Amino acid sequence: MKLVWTPDTALKAYVCTVKTCENFMESSVAELLSAMAAGWNAKLIVESWSKGGPIATSIGLAVAAHHTCGRHVCVVPDEGSRSEYMKTMHVAGMLETEVLVGEVEEVMAGLVGVDFLVVDCKRRDFVRVLRLAKLSPKGAVLACKNAFQKSASEFRWHGALARGTRVVKTVFLPVGQGLDMAHIGSHSGSESSKRGPSRWIRHIDQKSGEEHVFRG
Template identity: 35%
Template sequence: MDWSPDSARNAYLDTVKLCNQQENNCSCSTTEPESKEFISALAAGMNAKLIVEVTPEASSSTIALAAAARQTGGKLVCILPEPRLDKSQKVIDDSGLNDMVEFKTGDPVDVLPNYENIDFSLVDCKTDNYANFLELLDVNPTRSVVVADNLAEGRKGLEGHVKGMENKGKVRSMKHPIGKGMEVTMIGKSNDATWKRNQSKGSYSSRARGGSGKKGGGKSKWVIKIDEKSGEEHIFRMT
């Protein structure tokens, strides 16, 4: 899957518009402003078809991932532990993204094994059992991304270890100062998913393809610049 700067940009703009519309009358849980645009652009830019989110209830991150699915022609599966869908369904109804989202209710431990070769997944780590959810993800070994969101209070993500990927490809995890703490893990072939961290002024870099894009919202903005020669993607936080 090649990086598509156009899809990333369109998903970002779509997310900004939809979440701004939702802001005044949304009773859903709040996501840090800069994180929702980031995950939407990331999922759309990598052309994710199967997107899975594990969350207590639908939020702006659900809207962001659904917006990404609309750009890629994919599908978002939103797994909720509670059987009642009233609030979560309203979030998606109001955003007009019904066709992009499939809600599944029940214990994520039981639901997650039904999905294989996931291209992009996001696990809300505010839940006590989040480590088990991360371990159960069946990722696309060719190229995929796992986001562990809300890693506050010393909580840990995958830290480079993905079940089933031992000796099968490259796995790199990076923590970003986004929202309340976010780990992004990229999985893929060794020549396609090489991520490294640039220690200069808090910037981060990853191996990708394409052009450049801009992400932003709230108090800060995320600017992405991809070196066309090396394929290295630099992510900078602008405050």
């Protein structure tokens, strides 16, 4: 088994996120990540968040989980972050997101089979979150938002992930404050021999009008 792209679900999540996040900053990032999480039919969507951070991405991921009948979990460092996050999400009408509070090592240990993971590079522990993630054996998609916060010399996907993790491909997108993404292969053998033809994913930034096209 491996991740399979479902364009209809991606489109539905994208449109829903556009409508829900039209008044939020960072909406272009939210729309893209929502479409990708839904398109890959992610069943366990995990993100890290801290007090004061933008909420649009969280809304987009919650929308994606709704369309895939999946689980959306947000990991926060303390009760203050949890309280602010829940309040803002409830105002946006998102009532089903799970919020886990605690040290990264403890919280991530209980999340097994992550299909889609989003971390914020503004958090000092974002690399630890990536390394400790227990990814799904069918593969996963990882995304670092606010990626312009880190320099190229400080971060490498192969060095950030747990030993044995197979990075199939990576892409850096100039969306929002930068999105650094990686597709992790399944554990069932060579991805190159089983993978179907590449699909082109097209994203238009609603604010700037810029079009970004990349392989899915």
